[in-house]
Amino acid sequence: MKLTTILGSHILAVLFTFSIANAAEWSYEEQKHWGSIQDHSQHEAPHIYPYAVCGIGQHQSPVDLATSYASKRLNNLKFRYYADAPDFFNTGHAVQVNLSNDYQGELLVGKEAYPLIQMHFHEPSEHVIGAKKFPAELHFVHVRGDGKIAVLGVLLEIGKDNPVFQTILDNMPHEGGELKQDSGIWLNIASLLPEKRDEYFTLAGSLTTPPCSEGVNWYILADATKISEVQLGQLKSFFSGNARLPQELNNRAVAKKK
Amino acid sequence: MIVRQSIIFLSVVVLFTFSSLAVATNQGSEEKNQTTLIINSAQQTPQHPQHQIPKDKKIEQLESSKPIKSNMADYCRKHTC
Numbered sequence: 001m002k003l004t005t006i007l008g009s010h011i012l013a014v015l016f017t018f019s020i021a022n023a024a025e026w027s028y029e030e031q032k033h034w035g036s037i038q039d040h041s042q043h044e045a046p047h048i049y050p051y052a053v054c055g056i057g058q059h060q061s062p063v064d065l066a067t068s069y070a071s072k073r074l075n076n077l078k079f080r081y082y083a084d085a086p087d088f089f090n091t092g093h094a095v096q097v098n099l100s101n102d103y104q105g106e107l108l109v110g111k112e113a114y115p116l117i118q119m120h121f122h123e124p125s126e127h128v129i130g131a132k133k134f135p136a137e138l139h140f141v142h143v144r145g146d147g148k149i150a151v152l153g154v155l156l157e158i159g160k161d162n163p164v165f166q167t168i169l170d171n172m173p174h175e176g177g178e179l180k181q182d183s184g185i186w187l188n189i190a191s192l193l194p195e196k197r198d199e200y201f202t203l204a205g206s207l208t209t210p211p212c213s214e215g216v217n218w219y220i221l222a223d224a225t226k227i228s229e230v231q232l233g234q235l236k237s238f239f240s241g242n243a244r245l246p247q248e249l250n251n252r253a254v255a256k257k258k
Numbered sequence: 259m260i261v262r263q264s265i266i267f268l269s270v271v272v273l274f275t276f277s278s279l280a281v282a283t284n285q286g287s288e289e290k291n292q293t294t295l296i297i298n299s300a301q302q303t304p305q306h307p308q309h310q311i312p313k314d315k316k317i318e319q320l321e322s323s324k325p326i327k328s329n330m331a332d333y334c335r336k337h338t339c
Contacts, residue, residue, distance in 0.1 A: 118335055143331040149330065
């Protein structure tokens, strides 16, 4: 009986590994076709196209923020971002920092708290303001216990170097899929935010990577964080062009907190 | 008389033990065959996933193709989100 149990668990482990290895691959070069990428391990119609929402979703991100309307009735944002010794993760698509499992930092939208889970970078920016595209964009991903997601977008522009960003670059593994755990390196997360944090754009959108799931609350700070030209070059040495193009608003309105 | 009964008793015990061993060995052999079949089906999964993947595995795959799920935090640690 024990032998059967052990063998069974081994077989399940092998199958689980197989399912991860079999996940449908995607790239930024073919982003216009994300919706039609097929998962060949699936044979039932809805599951053959795991990223269909990328193609047919009506509330996709990123967007052009230029058409925003000003509003004073929006919630204030409060950033309870504490220092942490995170994991450094090269996802194969972006430079990512995973906060530790017991991290207490969170974003407060009015009275609603969203725990901070991870941060990652896009080069160039994904959100644009009219014709203006920023050199890079940082996403703070927050996930509540019920699965509700809020992403804080911080646009990055060229200026003086940012020491915390430098620490991230210096500790990031160079191989895609490589995770640097238990480094013991502490980051002052709040130092990645711009000084002015009270004005922001907001709308309902989606994940900007496949499967492009909708129902994500977006908050993009109006002010940008500065990084140096050298740091931007270092970011590009990891990933260049890992940004989804702006998507149609489709009757959505972008509000701007003044 | 006592000797004769003892011989009969011992014979019964030996026969019982032997038959139990034979049944156990046969069951082990069947289990081994079943295991081999399961491993084979796992190896064949890439060609015929619809028919070969066990029920538990199917649930796992359906969930992995549905990103907004209860353990979204874990998903977002493993993916760019």
